Amino acid sequence: MTTPQLDLSADAVALTAQLVDIPSVSGSERVLADAVEAALRALPHLTVERDGNAVVARTELGRAERVVLAGHLDTVPIADNLPSRLEDGLLYGCGTSDMKSGVAVQLRTAATVPEPNRDVTFVFYDCEEVEAARNGLGRLVRTHPDWLAGDFAVVLEGTSGLVEGGCQGTARVRVTVRGQRAHSARSWLGQNAIHGVAPILAKLAAHQPRRVVIDGLEYREGLNAVGIEGGVAGNVIPDECAVTVNFRYAPDRSEQEALDYLREFFGQWEVEVTDSSPGALPGLGHPAAAAFVAATGGEVRAKYGWTDVARFSALGVPAVNYGPGDPNLAHTREEHVVCAAVLECEERIRHWLTA
Structure with missing residues (x-):
């Protein structure tokens, strides 16, 4: 199959359309x-490496600082929204917002800023939209951490053009209550496990989320039941019921501290960790971060949710989220990006790397 040719001399909107029109559902990113x-590889000022369907390019200018611009190539499954179309200043299509417009900004920056004021590493990776075990950036963290080294990183996920510092950590646990099975006609012979979760739900409902300010950003935690499983049959007193709880925690807690908190919170009940990912500190005190915030308008908010900035944080690289896409449009049939926002994002990144 002939490799499609990307025109990096086109503006960032046109380049976004080129990228969108090359389907790249998670696991099928090879062509893109x-x-x-x-x-x-056609840009002589870059050193290029490849690992699976992840591509990393670097300037080697000997600058005092190195920054990383990262973005994923994959999309969720197509929802009758290809090819792309331009309409009234909006570019529609699968991946326009999440996050091929950000990738276009990366590519335009790589092509048009050959001598940045900081050395730059450009990271393009696969499988962000699926389970964490397949995440291409996670694979690079494990196999080529040296490719990701830097003083500061920007993940160009959609943020509607605002800097979002760090990210929350997330943990999911299964809290189980054991009972004793019996026939429902003789319920006094059993112990109803579903009834037994009532104190757990009451404790969660009464929970007051902690708020913490880090680098001037307020992170609000959340501890919520997100699922409940129990029941055997319509005539059986159930002997087991489990509540699935999601804890979104501020990045001043380590992953272990968050899990310890959950075990203490649920006390006597059986707690099983089913999923856990640490948060990321915003690191806005770093000079490169301060310069980035100034170049992008000076407005910063805390990131509510988990993103791949956490993978950079785990490597000791402070990171923020910043991209032209609207996160509320991600994964929708009507996904689109505002063309002016893409051009503005490109200009602000260029200013940061040339001022």
């Missing part, structure tokens, strides 16, 4: 990764 690799 080939196109990105070919386009970057």
Whole structure:
């Protein structure tokens, strides 16, 4: 199959359309990764590496600082929203907002800023939209952490053009109550496990979420039941019931501290960890971060949710989220991006790296 040719001389909106029109549902990014690799290898000022369907390009200018611009190539499954179309200043299509407009900004920056004031590493990776075990950035963290080294990182996920510092950590646990099974006609012979979760639900309902300010950003925690499982049959007193709880915690807690908190909170009940990912500190005190915030308008908010900035934080690289897409449009049939926002994001990144 012939590798599509990306025109990096086109503006960021036109380049976004080119990227969108190359389908790259998670696990099927090879054609797009080939196109990105070919386009970057044509730029003599970059060193290019490839790992699976992840592509990494670096300047090697000996600058005092190195920054990382990262974005994923994959999308969720197509929802009758290809090819892309331009209408009234909006570009529609699968991945326009999440996050091929951000990838276009990365590629335009790589092509048009050959001598940035900081060395730059450009990271394009696969499988962000699926389970964490397949995440291409996570694979690079495990196999090539040296490729991701830097003083500061920007993940160009959609933020509607605002800087979002760090991210929350997330943990899911299964809290189980054991009872004794019996026939419902003789319920006094059993112990109803579903009834037994009432104190757990009451404790969660009464929970007051902690608020914490880090680098001037307020993170609000959340501890919520997100699922409940129990019951055997319509005539059986159930002997087991489990509540699934999601804890979104501020990044001043480590992953272990968050899990310890959950075990203490649920006390006598059986707690099983089913999923856990640490948060990321915003690191806005770093000079490169301060310069980035100034170059992008000076407005910063806390990131509510988990993103791949946490993977950089785990490597000791402070990171923020900043991209032209609207996160509320991600994964929708009507997904689109505002063309002016894409051009503005490109200009602000260029200003940061040339001022």
